[in-house]
Amino acid sequence: xxxxxxxxxxxxxxxxxxxxxxxxxxxxxxxxxxxxxxxxxxxxxxxxxxxxxxxxxxxxxxxxxxxxxxxxxxxxxxxxxxxxxxxxxxxxxxxxxxxxxxxxxxxxxxxxxxxxxxxxxxxxxxxxxxxxxxxxxxxxxxxxxxxxxxxxxxxxxxxxxxxxxxxxxxxxxxxxxxxxxxxxxxxxxxxxxxxxxxxxxxxxxxxxxxxxxxxxxxxxxxxxxxxxxxxxxxxxxxxxxxxxxxxxxxxxxxxxxxxxxxxxxxxxxxxxxxxxxxxxxxxxxxxxxxxxxxxxxxxxxxxxxxxxxxxxxxxxxxxx
Amino acid sequence: xxxxxxxxxxxxxxxxxxxxxxxxxxxxxxxxxxxxxxxxxxxxxxxxxxxxxxxxxxxxxxxxxxxxxxxxxxxxxxxxxxxxxxxxxxxxxxxxxxxxxxxxxxxxxxxxxxxxxxxxxxxxxxxxxxxxxxxxxxxxxxxxxxxxxxxxxxxxxxxxxxxxxxxxxxxxxxxxxxxxxxxxxxxxxxxxxxxxxxxxxxxxxxxxxxxxxxxxxxxxxxxxxxxxxxxxxxxxxxxxxxxxxxxxxxxxxxxxxxxxxxxxxxxxxxxxxxxxxxxxxxxxxxxxxxxxxxxxxxxxxxxxxxxxxxxxxxxxxxxxxxxxxxxxxxxxxxxxxxxxxxxxxxxxxxxxxxxxxxxxxxxxxxxxxxxxxxxxxxxxxxxxxxxxxxxxxxxxxxxxxxxxxxxxxxxxxxxxxxxxxxx
Numbered sequence: 009x010x011x012x013x014x015x016x017x018x019x020x021x022x023x024x025x026x027x028x029x030x031x032x033x034x035x036x037x038x039x040x041x042x043x044x045x046x047x048x049x050x051x052x053x054x055x056x057x058x059x060x061x062x063x064x065x066x067x068x069x070x071x072x073x074x075x076x077x078x079x080x081x082x083x084x085x086x087x088x089x090x091x092x093x094x095x096x097x098x099x100x101x102x103x104x105x106x107x108x109x110x111x112x113x114x115x116x117x118x119x120x121x122x123x124x125x126x127x128x129x130x131x132x133x134x135x136x137x138x139x140x141x142x143x144x145x146x147x148x149x150x151x152x153x154x155x156x157x158x159x160x161x162x163x164x165x166x167x168x169x170x171x172x173x174x175x176x177x178x179x180x181x182x183x184x185x186x187x188x189x190x191x192x193x194x195x196x197x198x199x200x201x202x203x204x205x206x207x208x209x210x211x212x213x214x215x216x217x218x219x220x221x222x223x224x225x226x227x228x229x230x231x232x233x234x235x236x237x238x239x240x241x242x243x244x245x246x247x248x249x250x251x252x253x254x255x256x257x258x259x260x261x262x263x264x265x266x267x268x269x270x271x272x273x274x275x276x277x278x279x280x281x282x283x284x285x286x287x288x289x290x291x292x293x294x295x296x297x298x299x300x301x302x303x304x305x306x307x308x309x310x311x312x313x314x315x316x317x318x319x320x321x322x323x324x325x326x327x328x
Numbered sequence: 329x330x331x332x333x334x335x336x337x338x339x340x341x342x343x344x345x346x347x348x349x350x351x352x353x354x355x356x357x358x359x360x361x362x363x364x365x366x367x368x369x370x371x372x373x374x375x376x377x378x379x380x381x382x383x384x385x386x387x388x389x390x391x392x393x394x395x396x397x398x399x400x401x402x403x404x405x406x407x408x409x410x411x412x413x414x415x416x417x418x419x420x421x422x423x424x425x426x427x428x429x430x431x432x433x434x435x436x437x438x439x440x441x442x443x444x445x446x447x448x449x450x451x452x453x454x455x456x457x458x459x460x461x462x463x464x465x466x467x468x469x470x471x472x473x474x475x476x477x478x479x480x481x482x483x484x485x486x487x488x489x490x491x492x493x494x495x496x497x498x499x500x501x502x503x504x505x506x507x508x509x510x511x512x513x514x515x516x517x518x519x520x521x522x523x524x525x526x527x528x529x530x531x532x533x534x535x536x537x538x539x540x541x542x543x544x545x546x547x548x549x550x551x552x553x554x555x556x557x558x559x560x561x562x563x564x565x566x567x568x569x570x571x572x573x574x575x576x577x578x579x580x581x582x583x584x585x586x587x588x589x590x591x592x593x594x595x596x597x598x599x600x601x602x603x604x605x606x607x608x609x610x611x612x613x614x615x616x617x618x619x620x621x622x623x624x625x626x627x628x629x630x631x632x633x634x635x636x637x638x639x640x641x642x643x644x645x646x647x648x649x650x651x652x653x654x655x656x657x658x659x660x661x662x663x664x665x666x667x668x669x670x671x672x673x674x675x676x677x678x679x680x681x682x683x684x685x686x687x688x689x690x691x692x693x694x695x696x697x698x699x700x701x702x703x704x705x706x707x708x709x710x711x712x713x714x715x716x717x718x719x720x721x722x723x724x725x726x727x728x729x730x731x732x733x734x735x736x737x738x739x740x741x742x743x744x745x746x747x748x749x750x751x
């Protein structure tokens with residue numbers, strides 16, 4: 009079994025789509041397809057092979073290219089893919105997606121396949137201890153209702169216990185389901201029903217939901233979730249100076265790899281890193297920066313710097 | 329540039345480049361010292377081609393910096409999966425792939441000779457029977473084809489029942505949409521999803537560290553050795569010192585940090601008779617050795633050691649077997665109860681005791697308290713005292729704290745140095 013194999017390559021995928029086309033294709037249609045699905049320069053490699061007949065997979069009829077394959081062509085699963093699926097069947101979260109009957113069917117189809125890995129071979133040593141209850145029946149039901157509603161842009165009637173202990177009741181349309189690897193929790197990125205306010209993303213923990221009920225209402229306008237997230241970022245990013253001691257540079261680059269960032273070298277030992285973030289990320293980012301100690305220096309923005317200094321002053325006061 | 333090829337033969341070579349561009353998005357052409365400028369130019373052009381939407385160029389004094397601007401909050405998949413889809417192949421490879429699989433779609437079993445004949449009569453393509461047999465055998469090994477003996481002949485067939493079942497099952501596509509972002513070997517989930525002509529439009533993953541997919545080939549070899557309970561020889565290149573070395577060990581578990589995504593192999597070194605961890609991004613090659621007769625026993629021993637592990641270190645700098653760290657914290661009741669919750673949730677089995685109003689003590693005994701310092705620092709602003717049987721840990725904590733006071737201009741002259749004096 010090979011992970012780096014041409015059978016999973018981008019070119020094979022592009023060709024499969026071209027070959028499964030029901031209609032003969034013009035060279036322009038082939039160009040467009042390659043541009044949409046291939047890499048930036050794939051056109052330069054694929055088109056000459058099709059035109060020259062080196063990839064003898066089309067019959068040429070005048071200016072048209074007709075696939076030699078059946079339009080119902082299906083690629084079978086490789087042993088690697090089957091083995092991957094078998095391993096997923098032991099994941100505690102699989103019950104959120106597949107019901108018992110589906111899990112049994114898949115298990116039966118993969119009876120002779122060994123799992124690619126076993127749960128006990130992996131240890132997430134710093135994962136939080138209070139992960140979501142994936143085996144809980146109500147949690148699973150709520151998860152499925154939320155996922156269906158997300159796909160249909162359907163409003164849901166949600167009763168929610170806020171972290172501050174308040175009971176909140178609102179109509180929300182789920183836009184994405186967000187999983188945190190560190191917290192081992194699912195949250196819902198949702199828009200609240202309020203025609204008078206600008207669309208703002210709310211973040212709701214699924215395990216804090218008391219009841220989730222579908223409604224008949226569908227969100228009619230489209231939602232550009234990335235635009236909403238990007239608009240929520242502070243205009244002024246966090247500006248850090250990193251002193252490359254105790255391997256801090258590499259650690260910081262990897263640690264902050266999940267944020268949009270830009271790093272520049274100032275001199276042999278000093279680097280500047282800009283990190284873009286929003287209010288929801290602020291506290292977490294602050295404690296992440298603190299965890300590096302003096303290896304990182306916060307230069308700006310003022311707001312972040314102020315929060316950091318407040319923590320340090322409070323610490324100083326506890327020692328005096 | 330006429331010989332430029334977008335696809336590549338070998339993954340390990342490109343792995344280093346992608347990692348450097350991703351992690352250190354500030355190196356110019358002159359700073360990539362290990363390779364010739366021409367190699368650098370070709371690799372850079374490939375990366376730009378594969379990862380176009382994410383490539384950012386910044387112009388600086390010594391040239392242009394190429395970096396990857398990837399904000400995991402905005403993505404439905406891992407852009408670096410593209411790197412896995414770049415394996416080069418021959419003209420025969422791709423033509424045989426589609427024609428053989430198409431020919432066998434109806435489930436019939438054919439010999440290599442019959443397949444060769446059909447390729448000519450049905451598809452008007454002429455192939456050598458040896459080339460067809462070779463491809464069929466390769467695909468039988470990869471699991472795409474079934475290979476069976478029928479009398480004295482070998483026949484090949486194709487079973488699409490699983491692919492058809494998956495295609496008709498929306499729930500499994502939802503599962504794959506999720507696992508390709510959040511699970512082990514996400515790249516396999518991603519290619520499966522593409523094979524089913526589906527893409528993730530439902531899930532996002534917070535705390536997702538995309539760069540680590542580049543280690544998946546190494547992870548694959550390690551998990552394979554674990555499944556076979558065999559020992560391995562690994563080639564390691566230290567990122568700090570650029571030094572190469574090798575080690576023989578019995579691979580037992582993969583340790584993953586959810587805070588940085590960094591993964592480690594935890595193995596047992598026969599030579600020094602101890603457990604140790606190797607960063608996956610420092611492992612360059614895995615060579616399987618013989619099966620280990622003591623595998624299960626060592627795995628049990630490792631499990632027994634788990635409660636004493638904070639992270640990945642089995643031994644402190646001070647060479648104590650175990651050290652105890654005690655931290656006393658201020659948390660205002662009841663409004664700051666979330667601090668107590670944090671200690672319970674993140675404290676990895678340490679005890680949390682309320683010792684007075686608004687005051688809590690956290691205590692844990694582990695192999696290496698030095699590993700705890702980054703986590704301890706996240707409580708800055710609340711730490712009343714910190715004590716550790718490994719004095720170097722206390723010393724480093726307070727030294728770093730004073731350095732931070734100094735950096736941010738916070739007067740620290742009148743601090744009670746009772747703890748600090750222990751340094």
